[in-house]
Amino acid sequence: MRSLIALAALLASGALAESWQWQLDSELAYSPEAVESVSKAEMRLRGDWAVALSDDVALTLMPELRWDAADRLRRRDQRPVSDGALNGAVWQNRHAELRVREAYLDVNLSSLEVRLGKQQVVWGQADGLRLLDVINPQQLREFNLPTFEDSRIATWMINAELPLGDDGRLQWLVIPDITVNEQADAGTEFAIRSPELRPTLPQGQPVRAQPLRRPDRSDVEIGLRYSHFVGGWDLSANYFHFYHDNPVLYRRQQQGEIVLQPRLERGELLGGSASTAMGNWVLRAEAVYQQRVYLLRDDLQDGGVTVSGELKALLGLDYYGWRDSHLSYQLFYSRLSNTDRAVVRRRNSLRHTLSIKRFFYNDTVELQVFALLNVDHRDGELRTKLSYQFSDQWRWWLGVDHFFGRRSGPFGQFHDARRAVVGWQYAF
């Protein structure tokens, strides 16, 4: 399949060279506290080719060639285990990879709109936090620092949308591509260290890791969303029958060693979102209930995992009252239904985010500040970015990403990974 796509890409590029749009960008990251201070020296070439094959059929192809000279974010040459059978790079080695970011066919059948192929689908209203936005897995080599657009791993799926009435739409997703989050490799800067996400293994005891147990190839994920615009409100009701994007790490004691068995587990998600504008304010809300989330325990009972229900809710307020500025605040809360003292994660979780954007000089200069405070671990992150659209082709930026708080927290764990970045982009 991958070769087929590559071939298609090659053919397309030769035949319709003039309809391509390209972006070449590069970003250099400097982490003063890391062992190797230049943690990233990446260059990417991204293509975007869209062609209408008829009035109702259009093809879009987005290849990407990535090359990291520093190679500090990855340790392996081989294909990541997270990739599903249908997914992954067309070609890769330790320094570079060629992949098809997205490739899909849009087909309009009367009022039914179908998008077939490798794609990203975004649900929900939250910024920087994922509640409903779980259709695509993520590439977490740089944790949550890249934009979701960059970090989401497009998956192969059928995505059909049907208008119902004047303002309603029903979306139906069938995803045969069971690809999961690509975690940062052990030993790299953003490798998971937090005990909430990675089991703490007893010192001196041998550990044997089993290969990831995947579901049957015929298994699929199913998503349904009904959205409706009524009385100025954008409302949606969502259901997702899925595999968790993080493999569950079961542990058991066997013949004096700890056997780690990663396995993909099913989950059910039921949720909804709402947003509306009220004067200068925009209110956003999102709520999700997952029937089964898998929580690490600090003992080996039940394979070291407890299954619980989880309710997550987010309330966001955006303010547009200041000229050329955008202020956004979000309150995030989650609660586990089944937990005990051995479960590493706390029952309740509370986070605040604050985002400020300010544009200058006819939108050519943009300053972004994003702050996240994770109350339960007293950790968080602060990201700032200043970008300058020098011309239609050139954009430059520089930024600082800062993690703070307890090192046991999901953000504080990257305390040493704080960094300054500088980058440019050239479009042609």
Added chain:
Amino acid sequence: MEQSHSGGWTLWGVRHPYWTVVLAVLLMAGLAAGVGRVYKDTRADAFLSADNPALTYKNKVKEIFGLSDPLVIAIEDHRDGGIYQSDTLALVAGLTEAVNALEWVDEARTISLATEKNIRGNDEGMVVEPFLEVFERGGARALRAAIAEFPLYQGLLVSRDDAMTVIVVEFYEDSMAEPAYRAIVELVERFNDIDQLDIHVAGEGAVLGFLGHYIDRDASRLNPLAGLIITVMLVVAFRRLAPALMGNVVIAATVLMTVGFMAYCGVPFFVITNAMPVILIGMAVADSIHIFSHYYEAQLHHPEWTPRQCIAASVGEMFRPVTLTTLTTMSGFLGLWASAYMPPFEYFGLFTAFGVAVAWLYSVFVLPAMIAIFQPRVSPGWLRLRQRQSADLFSRAMAQLGRLALYRPALTVTAFAALAIFGALQASQLRVNENRINTFHKSEAIYRADRAINRHLDGSNTLDIVVTTAQAEGVFVLPLLRRMEALQRYAESLPHVNGSASVVDYLKQMHKSLNEGRPEYYRLPEDGALIPQYFLLYDTSADPSDFEEEVDYDYRLANIRLNLDTADFAATRPVIEALQQYIDAEFNSELGSAALSGRVNVNYHWIKDIGVSHFVGVGISLLCVLLVSALLFRSFVAGLLAVAPVLCSILTVYAAMAVLNIDLGIGTSMFASVAIGLGIDFAIHTLDRIKSLYQDGYEDLSELFSALLGSTGRALLFNYLAIAFGFGVLISSKVVPLTNFGTIVVLSVTISFVAAMTLLPALVWLLRPRFLFGAADAERPGLSATATLTPLLLAATLAVAGLYAPRLIAEEALPAGDWVVAQINAVDDGEQQTSELHMLLRDRRGKERQREALSYRRYFGEDKKTVFFYRSPANVRDTAFLTYDYRDVAVDDDQWLYLPALRKVRRISAADRGDYFMGTDLSYEDIKQNGRFDLGDYHFRSIGRGEWEVDGQRRPMLEVEALPRSAEIAQELGYGRLHFKVDSERWIVTDIEFWDPKGRQLKSYRARDIRQVDGIWTRHRLEVQHHINGHYTAFTFSNVDYRSAVPERLFTTSALRRGL
């Protein structure tokens, strides 16, 4: 006569004659300089205020169907065979071509045998061919047969008796009518070289084109004539040239300053304004006569006095009565202004009142100053006359008249009462009628042409019925077409409606053509599905735009044009009312609704209220005069006495009009207010003089009235003669309404004068009112009391009139700002629109960024949805912006922005209106409003009008200022003030200057490359220069399309995500 009267500020002119004259000259020069800015507005539409619904609707119809008031060239061939002669047809072709070559003529809308096409069937279907080709192929016989087979054109294009055919011409703009008319008349003279052939030029377009010139010609003849007559009057009265010359200075100041002030205020010279200078001449001279008369009398009675003492005494004596009459006259004209609802009448009342005030100012200050400087001596002849006063013919005549009236005072009162009752009864018989063509004298070619055209053809007067359906292609629905057909049939059954044309007639012709031309098929097809097919077939055979006068571009609206052979209101009123009744009862349904429009309908709307307006005006003017008189004499009885002669005169005029069959129309309806303003003077002078004489010791009433009529009566006689001759000049006017006006005003002033000289003394004799003879008022209030108050009141009135006028003009003559914006917002922008947009953004250093986007817009009911999809460059590609703009202003708009970097559709606040859109210099609000304005955001005020060049063409424009309604709105929008220019015919805003809330000039907006796409005026280029940051934005729209369907799915958040 005591010199003690000569104290106080009223003698400023006598004490400081040189300063007074210098100031007077400066003031006169300042205001008279405005005369050069006078512009004419001879349109019939000018009689309606710009926001009148009938006029607004007519303009809307004009915009949709392109229908304007046409000029009709009628070729009348008296030979056998009528116009079907090769030389006549060649003339039609040549003249059509020559007319179309004129720069003012909208070539696409010219209709003649040389432009119209025949529809007939053949073996392959439908053939559409020009009539002239029919003639070339088959000769006159074939052409006659083709016209005979095409009922629509019979009576419309060629008369049913074959004697006449027409070339119907429309101009791009009404303002072009005058040069176009002149050029067409020249062409007609050049082409008319065939014996027994007449070419007529008529129609509303011709009326419009000729009326301005006609009025100019009339005015240039009347005004000098009036001046001459007045001069002769003064010379005869005083036997000296000096009073005539000085009187002319007062006249010149009055007329020039009034007209100049009017021009400064931006008020046009309407058809009826022509009467104003003549009226002012008559009234200005009256005050001069009184001042001079007393000046000479002072010289006679006090030969020892110096001239300066004489003029001081004269002013002291006459200041009060002149001021009183000025106030009462002004109140009469202000009453007309207050009661009139038609702008020309309003301004007539207002500015004539202003002129009366100027006449007072120059008569009581400047004229005495001139007398003080030049010290004219009384004529020996006049002295002899005065010394032999009893022998003076005029004095004797007046004394005789008084004796007659007082011989049997009760009889005199009874006679006038009988006359008044008879007049009141006859007033109910008055007929309201008006016809623009009757403005012209019957000997004028245009008048004769109109008669000839209406004799041969269906008529030169048009009435439109606009049929509106709920959706595109609604007029294709067969049941609706059948209703339209029935409506046409009904209309044609009404008197004076001789023909009609609509899309139904074309469909019938097409149906007949496709059925072997059989006459029985001249009807609508039975199968409704055939209707769109017929149009399609026509489109393939001919130009689809051939039907743009009958249907709009998306077949939602249709127009039925009726031709009437008269524009007489009395004749068209029953037609309009019957049609409206039929439409309400029989036509309007869920299929569609109809509304009347067109010239005849607009005329109906402004003429129908003339009667009511007239009687209300008379009532208000009488009331004003009564109140002012009562106030000045401090007696209600005095008010009633002062009004009595005027009331008698008005009622007598009503009787005369009814008996002589003079209609109440534009000209005649004004008479009463004018008559009140002028006629009251006689009564005031009489009452004041009676009081004065009584206080001077004339206790015997016989002696008192004898003295009154011998002196004041004589002066009033000359006053009356001056006015009568002044208005008498109007009788010789070629502008027929002015002739009628002059006639009845002379009649009315005559009655007022006679009543003041007879009825009033008789009433005083019988009633002996206390305000004249009472002990309490034994001492006549001098300058210390009434005369001190009256100038103050006068000055206040003048100030109100003067100050109010500019505001009035800004808001009404210049139409109201809100109304202008309502027009802008009502401009058709299509049910849907697709366009490609190129944006150029340039910063102060010249660095450019470019964007390409596709924009779609569509109305969903009253709500508007707009979406932009960015296509390039890469950094903004796939960005999309969607907005729902709700008709209900109470509901906030909804807006979404799709940013590809987030892969997320973000709901954004529509309240963030002042933010700049995507790095451009246009705010989100600017983008949303798309050249319109939210009436809830600003107070709008029209501040000027003029012509400016846009896209290489001089265009008529209005200038409007917009101020945010509150500081909060100003902050929200980022604008503290806007100043924009709007094309006053297309209602497209072409230029806007923006200031920020701190008062700094913010940016300049220009809309250019404005041209029609699918019949809709479209701005193809928008440029915005930001003055503070130096940034510049240019939007260029291309491939604008209002016809292609825009799918509903594009206006969803899903479409934003998915892209195009």
